[in-house]
Amino acid sequence: MFYQFITGPLLWLAFIVFFGGLIVRVVNYIRGLDWQLDRVAYRAHPGMALKGALSSIIHWLVPFGSVGWRFKPIYTFIFFVFHIGLVVTPLFLEGHAVLLKERWGINWPTISMGLADTLTIGVMAATVCIAIRRIALPEVRIVTTFYDYFLLLLTVAPFATGFLTVYQAHNPWAIQDFWLYAHILSGELLLMAIPFTKLFHVVGYFLSRGQLGVDFGVKRAIKAKGGFAW
Amino acid sequence: MPEGILCNKTPVTSKEQLDSVLADKGGKKYYEEMKRLDVDVEKLQTTLQATCKSRIRTWLEMCAHCGLCADSCFLYLANRKDPTQVPSYKILSTLGKIVKNNGNVDNAHMKYCMDVAWSKCTCCNRCGSFCPYGIDMGVMFGYLRGLCFSQGFVPWELKIGSGMHRIFKAQMDVTPEDWVETCEWMADEQQDEWPGLEIPVDKEGADILYTCNAREPKHYPEDIAEAAILFHIAGENWTVPSEGWEQTCLTLFAGDWAGCKSQVENVYGAIERLKPKRVLGTECGHAHRCMVIEGPYWAGRADGRPPAPYLHYTEWVAEALRTGKIKIDPAKRIKEPVTLQDSCNYIRNYGLKDVTREIMSYLVEPGYFVEMTPNKEHNFCCGGGGGINGIGMYRQQRNVGLKVKRDQILATGCKLVVSPCHNCWDAIRDLEEVYELGIKWTFLKPLLIKMAIIPEHLKPKEEEEE
CATH class of the missing domain: 3.40.50 (Rossmann fold)
Structure with missing residues (x-):
């Protein structure tokens, strides 16, 4: 009964809040752009704008693709282990694809369990590194707040609980389905939190990087052959 | 609402005001008054409402506190990696707080904002190209300077600079007459060595309209003579405007947005009046930013371009060398x-x-x-x-x-x-x-x-x- 509820109505609610919230975010961001206040001619040079935006987004999306990423290689490695795991694992996990198949008969591509485990361990290890980095480096510590740790915990929770769901399933001492429920609920909590927290950068990254790319594309790098060297 | 006689929220617009601020050597009295200057919270809120839009709000909200911007900032490096010099920290603790508190900040905070905005950031925009999100703190500090200026929290020299532009349309007290005289004087001086050298003023339809930095006529007029000599060698059909020759804009440094607009319009007015094929600025990065990069936006030009192609001096030099003019x-x-x-x-x-x-x-x-x-x-x-x-x-x-x-x-x-x-x-x-x-x-x-x-x-x- 409880399982039906959290994988039924609550899951739908989570998706509605997640997608609805992000759409509102995107719309509000774009509506709030002002060519004169931002001093960026967003509409006047569409070709240059698009080229600038794509260049900016892609350079930073590719591991070591930008000058900035190459400047801090260790951080960059941890960053991409974290983010690739975060995106790929839940989307292509066999356990998730099974649900799609059972409910709607959709054949969804999956990754192997071994890869899923590796990515999940990667996410958890990267989380620890990121937390240590926040404490150890003075330039990160000074801007770190309690909220940053909370978000880190919120983000890693579905992965840790998901991992335990798989590996505690046959532990006779474990409370039955405890980790499974914890996994589902923490996942839904994360989905619903994304539009309302800094985690909205799942779309915000593309907006913000794209915006600066347009700025350089139509204004600040117009005389640079090949555009700005991100 | 206490405001000082020298330090206040009103920009300098008259010669008397300017003289009294200038007479206060080093801004001693000015900064004393600043200690008691009240923050007009309502005005700050109205300004935020009207000007702080999604780009800046998103930047402030989304900053992941990752600290990657630290090493991009030369002031952080120069200050032995002092954490209070991390760009993210600098902007969050200043503009971030103003936005978060919706303008409910006190004198001490505005004074802190002024110190950070003018002594801990040169608006070089380097951090923007090292932030994964593309958060450009230089842009935000430029904005913060505007908020500070509107509340009267601006360094003494820049209160003066803004006043100079509002009165003389130049960063120094150089009138159009002084300017034209300097040009004539420089042309005369060169006659022995460069017979026939001219500094044509207000010639319509010239190939090049030359604009410069007021420090040139004021402090080193040789620079104008040098520009003239090079145009002479290159055989350029060029001119200078009698009005609208000052390409710099200390109002931009000061955060005086209205002052920026009027300065840009002054130069663009000369372009529209004299209809040159191209405009050329002097060897100055700031001046180029004022008139070519940001200027069109201050003047409300939706295409983001000046009224005529506006070159940086280096562009002309490269062209002159490439084409063999020089x-x-x-x-x-x-x-x-x-x-x-x-x-x-x-x-x-x-x-x-x-x-x-x-x-x-x-x-x-x-x-x-x-x-x-x-x-x-x-x-x-x-x-x-x-x-x-x-x-x-x-x-x-x-x-x-x-x-x-x-x-x-x-x-x-x-x-x-x-x-x-x-x-x-x-x-x-x-x-x-x-x-x-x-x-x-x-x-x-x-x-x-x-x-x-x-x-x-x-x-x-x-x-x-x-």
């Missing part, structure tokens, strides 16, 4: 290690990196040009940008900031720095004064005049007869 005597090329200062304003923020290097390829004997590291769009600010060069109370902070450029220059092993930007030129001059490296620094104009092959018909007649 020919360099190979024997006179630089034959010592020489490096090049990339100005943030027209390299990172306009993309002229190849143009300046093309010029170097003509002026320097192959093998002698040494790049700084980092360079081009990732170069560090000279240490004197954003107005900090001219603010007395932040002189110490400025001098510390110069260390990064000092070390960059030392690493090249060069004793000569080519610096086609007034601000960088000043910063490097001061750097030499403070740290005594034994280096020389130069604009392009004197180098070009020294090296150019003078066409026979331009040489003085007597010399030929002798």
